[in-house]
Amino acid sequence: MKKYYITTPLYYVNAAPHIGHAYTTIAADVLARFQRGRGIATHLLTGTDEHGQKIEDAAKASGKHSIDFCDAVSGKFRDLWKRLDIQYDDYIRTTEKRHEDKVQELFALLMKNGDIVKGRYEGLYDVVSESYVKEADAVKGPNGVLLSPDSGKPLQKLSEETYFFKLSKFGPRLLAHYRDNPGFLAPSNRALEIVRFVSAGLEDISVSRAKVKWGIPVPGDPDHTVYVWFDALINYWSATAGADDLWPADVHIVGKEIYRFHAVIWPAILMAAGLPLPKKVFAHGWWTVDGRKMSKSLSNFVDPCEITQEFGVDALRYFLLREMPFGNDGDFSKASLTKRYNAELANDLGNLVSRVAEMVDKFLGGRLPTKPPLSGDFYTTVVAKRTPEIAAKMEELDFHGALNAIWGVIREINARVNEKAPWKLAKDDMAQCELVLFDLVWSLRLVSGWIDPFMPHTAAKIHMQLGVRQFPDSLTAEDVLSGVKERVGLIQKGPVLFPRKA
Numbered sequence: 061m062k063k064y065y066i067t068t069p070l071y072y073v074n075a076a077p078h079i080g081h082a083y084t085t086i087a088a089d090v091l092a093r094f095q096r097g098r099g100i101a102t103h104l105l106t107g108t109d110e111h112g113q114k115i116e117d118a119a120k121a122s123g124k125h126s127i128d129f130c131d132a133v134s135g136k137f138r139d140l141w142k143r144l145d146i147q148y149d150d151y152i153r154t155t156e157k158r159h160e161d162k163v164q165e166l167f168a169l170l171m172k173n174g175d176i177v178k179g180r181y182e183g184l185y186d187v188v189s190e191s192y193v194k195e196a197d198a199v200k201g202p203n204g205v206l207l208s209p210d211s212g213k214p215l216q217k218l219s220e221e222t223y224f225f226k227l228s229k230f231g232p233r234l235l236a237h238y239r240d241n242p243g244f245l246a247p248s249n250r251a252l253e254i255v256r257f258v259s260a261g262l263e264d265i266s267v268s269r270a271k272v273k274w275g276i277p278v279p280g281d282p283d284h285t286v287y288v289w290f291d292a293l294i295n296y297w298s299a300t301a302g303a304d305d306l307w308p309a310d311v312h313i314v315g316k317e318i319y320r321f322h323a324v325i326w327p328a329i330l331m332a333a334g335l336p337l338p339k340k341v342f343a344h345g346w347w348t349v350d351g352r353k354m355s356k357s358l359s360n361f362v363d364p365c366e367i368t369q370e371f372g373v374d375a376l377r378y379f380l381l382r383e384m385p386f387g388n389d390g391d392f393s394k395a396s397l398t399k400r401y402n403a404e405l406a407n408d409l410g411n412l413v414s415r416v417a418e419m420v421d422k423f424l425g426g427r428l429p430t431k432p433p434l435s436g437d438f439y440t441t442v443v444a445k446r447t448p449e450i451a452a453k454m455e456e457l458d459f460h461g462a463l464n465a466i467w468g469v470i471r472e473i474n475a476r477v478n479e480k481a482p483w484k485l486a487k488d489d490m491a492q493c494e495l496v497l498f499d500l501v502w503s504l505r506l507v508s509g510w511i512d513p514f515m516p517h518t519a520a521k522i523h524m525q526l527g528v529r530q531f532p533d534s535l536t537a538e539d540v541l542s543g544v545k546e547r548v549g550l551i552q553k554g555p556v557l558f559p560r561k562a
């Protein structure tokens with residue numbers, strides 16, 4: 061049985077991770093948790109991109125040997141993923157032998173097929189994005205210096221012998237693939253861009269560097285190293301070596317600035333190698349700060365650890381996927397995080413769970429009637445019927461849409477509490493009170509299932525407060541000693557889920 065296989069980009073190790081990297085990896089983790097939760101065998105791959113000129117330069121500047129430098133920064137990414145509760149199944153580094161062997165194997169195959177040939181590259185190169193830049197796309201800076209249109213940094217002039225990949229020949233096949241597989245390019249507004257770009261005609265690309273030593277040697281020609289993008293893209297496939305239940309990937313999730321690499325070059329490499337293409341390549345938007353892309357090169361990045369120390373891991377995971385549609389850009393500010401935290405997490409969700417749990421404890425001794433006589437109940441008619449719509453949005457990676465729908469339901473549950481006023485019913489209609497509370501608890505149990513991929517700790521805490529008979533991973537030794545363990549299964553108010561922030 062093929063596993064549902066999700067990938068993130070392999071992040072460069074030139075600097076520590078920031079909110080932008082956390083964003084993609086959290087999104088991939090949310091999708092993986094969602095799929096696992098519905099019983100689908102899932103595989104999440106992430107890792108680090110460690111070769112090339114940029115890393116070579118950064119290692120030199122740090123005074124470390126390249127591999128020691130890579131070890132240290134790659135470790136920071138791993139540490140962050142642990143902190144952010146990312147459940148990845150594999151972590152690949154491009155400096156691992158398992159990867160290097162496969163890159164050489166594929167490079168040699170394409171040379172043999174005649175899809176990689178030797179030539180000469182004369183032109184511009186952007187070290188920040190590790191990409192070749194056309195003269196026409198360069199920006200003229202002071203004193204006529206040519207600058208990268210992306211990073212604004214000076215471009216290098218290269219004149220070297222190189223190997224070319226015959227990308228130009230794959231244009232018609234790529235266009236046919238986009239046409240026949242409408243789900244391949246996502247979201248759909250990005251598809252147009254790619255189709256236009258390919259339709260305009262593709263040029264062959266240089267896939268080796270003569271002057272960069274920190275890379276994988278070209279098979280049979282060790283004076284050249286494999287171009288870092290050709291090297292890195294292959295990770296998605298090299299990581300599947302020895303497993304016949306993974307390739308092709310179900311979805312590659314990437315940022316929009318590297319979409320062409322994934323939607324044009326990568327599929328063309330796979331076509332040249334005779335390998336199946338991934339099912340979907342999804343490009344999300346950028347987190348900006350005061351309107352400018354958050355990036356290592358601009359030094360305007362936000363440290364995810366600082367945010368989690370202040371707001372908690374679940375709140376960061378929630379905010380990143382809630383703030384804007386997956387695909388759009390959004391500005392990161394503590395003010396908008398605090399606003400959503402207080403309104404949506406502390407108030408809409410946290411207060412609701414506390415109120416409901418407290419009422420069941422107070423009015424029903426923490427126990428729900430096992431089978432109340434239900435007809436036209438709120439749980440079924442208002443809440444549970446939304447599951448298919450939410451699942452469909454998750455499947456389409458519309459995390460923002462799914463959270464919107466979930467919070468719509470949470471607001472309806474809040475309105476229901478106010479409308480039915482169980483505290484009044486407890487005085488004059490106990491049977492009705494039981495029924496209303498039963499409905500509310502089951503509704504919240506379902507909601508906690510929906511939010512579980514986004515906020516696993518919060519979902520576990522809600523389960524515990526709502527008496528779901530399961531010891532959550534987060535149950536601590538103190539909980540057991542303080543007697544919470546004995547009360548698992550009973551409904552009771554727990555610690556405040558999201559303490560309000562000033």
Ligand code: ME8
Nearest residue numbers: 069070071072080081084109292293315346347354
């Ligand atoms: O491009 N907003 O690595 P990288 C949203 N090694 N997402 C952002 C972001 C931002 N401001 N900044 C970074 C590379 N990201 C290559 C990839 S894959 C074979 C090789 C996320 O370290 C987003 O996913 O520059 C983006 O595409 C990725 O980090 C770039 O990471």
